[in-house]
Amino acid sequence: MNTSATLVKNLADQYGRSRHNLLPILQGVVEQEKYLSESSMIEIAKELDMPASEVYGTATFYSFLEHKKMGRYIIRVCKTITCSMKGKNQVLLAIQDMLKIDIGETTPDGTFSLLQTNCLGFCHKAPTMLINNDVYTDLTPEKVRDILSQYLTKSKEGGQNGN
Amino acid sequence: METNHQLKRADFIFKNENDWKDVLKKNINRPPHELINELISSELKGRGGAGFPTGLKWKLSAEVKSDIKYVICNADEGEPGTFKDREILSLVPFKVLTAMAICGYVVGAKEGYIYLRGEYFFLKPELNKAISEFEHYCKEINLDFTIRIFMGSGAYICGEETALFESMEGKRGEPRNKPPYPAISGYMNKPTVINNVETLAHAYTIFTYGAKRFYDLGVQYSRGTKLFSVSGDTPKPGIYELELGMSLSDFVNDFGDGDTKAVQVGGASGFLVPRKRFAETTIGYEGKLIGISLPTGGSMMLFNSSRSMFNVLDNYLEFFREESCGQCTPCRVGCQQLLKGIKAVKTGEKNAQHLDKLLRLAETMQFTAKCGLGQSVANSFSSIVENFREEMIY
Numbered sequence: 120m121n122t123s124a125t126l127v128k129n130l131a132d133q134y135g136r137s138r139h140n141l142l143p144i145l146q147g148v149v150e151q152e153k154y155l156s157e158s159s160m161i162e163i164a165k166e167l168d169m170p171a172s173e174v175y176g177t178a179t180f181y182s183f184l185e186h187k188k189m190g191r192y193i194i195r196v197c198k199t200i201t202c203s204m205k206g207k208n209q210v211l212l213a214i215q216d217m218l219k220i221d222i223g224e225t226t227p228d229g230t231f232s233l234l235q236t237n238c239l240g241f242c243h244k245a246p247t248m249l250i251n252n253d254v255y256t257d258l259t260p261e262k263v264r265d266i267l268s269q270y271l272t273k274s275k276e277g278g279q280n281g282n
Numbered sequence: 283m284e285t286n287h288q289l290k291r292a293d294f295i296f297k298n299e300n301d302w303k304d305v306l307k308k309n310i311n312r313p314p315h316e317l318i319n320e321l322i323s324s325e326l327k328g329r330g331g332a333g334f335p336t337g338l339k340w341k342l343s344a345e346v347k348s349d350i351k352y353v354i355c356n357a358d359e360g361e362p363g364t365f366k367d368r369e370i371l372s373l374v375p376f377k378v379l380t381a382m383a384i385c386g387y388v389v390g391a392k393e394g395y396i397y398l399r400g401e402y403f404f405l406k407p408e409l410n411k412a413i414s415e416f417e418h419y420c421k422e423i424n425l426d427f428t429i430r431i432f433m434g435s436g437a438y439i440c441g442e443e444t445a446l447f448e449s450m451e452g453k454r455g456e457p458r459n460k461p462p463y464p465a466i467s468g469y470m471n472k473p474t475v476i477n478n479v480e481t482l483a484h485a486y487t488i489f490t491y492g493a494k495r496f497y498d499l500g501v502q503y504s505r506g507t508k509l510f511s512v513s514g515d516t517p518k519p520g521i522y523e524l525e526l527g528m529s530l531s532d533f534v535n536d537f538g539d540g541d542t543k544a545v546q547v548g549g550a551s552g553f554l555v556p557r558k559r560f561a562e563t564t565i566g567y568e569g570k571l572i573g574i575s576l577p578t579g580g581s582m583m584l585f586n587s588s589r590s591m592f593n594v595l596d597n598y599l600e601f602f603r604e605e606s607c608g609q610c611t612p613c614r615v616g617c618q619q620l621l622k623g624i625k626a627v628k629t630g631e632k633n634a635q636h637l638d639k640l641l642r643l644a645e646t647m648q649f650t651a652k653c654g655l656g657q658s659v660a661n662s663f664s665s666i667v668e669n670f671r672e673e674m675i676y
Contacts, residue, residue, distance in 0.1 A: 137452075138451060138452040138453070139450060139451045139452045139470070140452065141452030141453075142432075142433070142435065142449065142450070142452055143432075143433070145435070146400075146433055146435060176454060177452065177453055177454055180437065180454040180455060180607070181400075181434075181435035181436055181455075182435070182437060183400045183435040183436035184435050184436075198597075199362045199550075199597065199601060200362055200363070200514075200546075200550070200583065200594060200597045200598065200601075201362070201363060201513045201514055201583060203593075203597055204514065204515075204589065236401075236436065237362075237436075237438060237601055237604065237605065238360060238361070238362040238363070238364075238438075238601075239401050240359055240360075240364065240365040240367075240368050240399075240401060240402065241365060242362070242363050242364075242365055242513035242514075242519070242583070243365060243511070243512065243513045243519035243520050243521070244519075245513065249401065252403040252404050253404060254401075254404060
């Protein structure tokens with residue numbers, strides 16, 4: 120069994136194999152692998168005894184269930200109204216300039232992916248972003264560079280775990 | 283010189299969480315119908331934005347016969363400009379858990395779920411800790427009630443109650459036809475009470491102090507207090523608990539930066555109120571005889587004169603275009619066409635009269651879309667285009 124299949128089997132053991140366990144399993148795979156590969160979706164379909172197309176159909180509905188290969192740290196910059204009014208573009212530019220990637224791209228070493236997302240629920244502390252599950256608020260270009268430097272150091276020190 | 287009224291501030295939600303054990307024990311020893319009556323006479327209405335009477339919701343579910351029922355706390359707070367539920371869950375989680383358990387006792391449900399949006403994943407560890415302490419106490423007092431967290435994965439539409447059930451059942455978050463309503467057939471087609479986080483926190487207040495204390499706050503048809511998420515062009519963004527029924531001009535006097543051009547009440551799915559209408563607009567639920575009364579989930583976004591209303595509308599429409607589930611044509615195609623349409627008018631590709639066609643399209647969506655998302659796009663669209671038409675064109 121490849122790693123994906125083992126992971127899916129373990130998650131199914133943990134959550135169960137009914138249709139209503141699908142979302143926690145999908146989330147579990149994304150937590151570990153950062154995205155849902157075609158093979159992991161097929162594995163899930165086998166474990167839950169359902170059509171792979173249904174797994175794909177469900178997975179692609181949710182914006183946090185990526186189905187393209189992602190970096191270890193997924194940066195999601197909020198683009199909804201208040202963040203957009205309070206300097207979201209400068210934040211994005213600072214990230215793009217530092218990591219040399221555009222929105223939707225991943226750094227060649229697979230460390231960072233850059234995405235935009237809808238309202239994060241911190242409009243009183245705009246602009247904001249998520250890196251994996253951690254929220255960063257009241258951003259300025261300087262603050263963003265500091266935060267990313269810390270992640271870069273962390274990733275160079277060889278932290279294998281996504282968080 | 284117009285009179286300057288003061289906003290009526292209140293402090294219930296974030297205070298006195300420590301007595302939750304007493305509140306729980308006291309209330310599960312009262313007859314269920316008494317608790318329902320207490321809630322009904324408080325006139326508490328759903329604080330997620332739709333404003334359905336909470337007591338009636340519990341009553342309907344209690345009346346249905348079923349071995350399995352559910353209580354669900356809707357923590358899929360995704361409306362742009364709303365951030366109060368996160369604060370409740372981080373500061374006073376036991377109030378929400380207690381109200382869920384009381385609800386379970388009243389309607390005869392043994393299982394509770396909190397549907398937490400994916401963006402709030404960071405709240406999960408602390409919330410789980412609170413839940414295990416809570417469940418431990420439930421066992422102590424022989425109350426059979428469990429609570430689990432179900433994580434969302436970044437879909438605004440899952441805040442719509444039936445889409446939320448679909449999502450929990452492992453499907454795409456596509457809203458169902460109503461009826462049947464959740465009280466009869468909700469999660470797993472079982473009777474389900476689904477309440478917003480803040481609604482449950484207010485229910486806790488009512489079960490602590492009694493209905494009268496709550497009813498005496500606010501105005502007719504809009505009783506009690508409400509949390510407001512204030513953001514945008516304001517010197518003091520944040521979360522504030524205020525009595526319902528305030529006039530928008532009093533609100534702007536307190537929270538504006540002196541140059542407030544418009545206020546978006548109720549998030550992207552709510553209404554944009556221009557300065558000339560501040561005085562006649564009150565914040566509460568429908569039923570007021572004078573002026574316009576706007577219901578709200580509590581999102582108040584202020585815009586000053588430096589803001590382009592075209593950019594604001596463009597931002598909202600992009601939000602709706604992305605978050606529309608795509609199930610029904612009026613919403614899926616309507617959101618795309620409204621966005622495309624205002625851009626075409628702005629660039630001069632279409633003439634100004636095209637805006638009238640778009641207004642009719644928005645109206646069509648209001649009548650034909652399957653759920654609240656598609657139906658409410660017209661709220662912000664029409665209120666912005668009608669009040670700031672020149673900004674859409676030039």
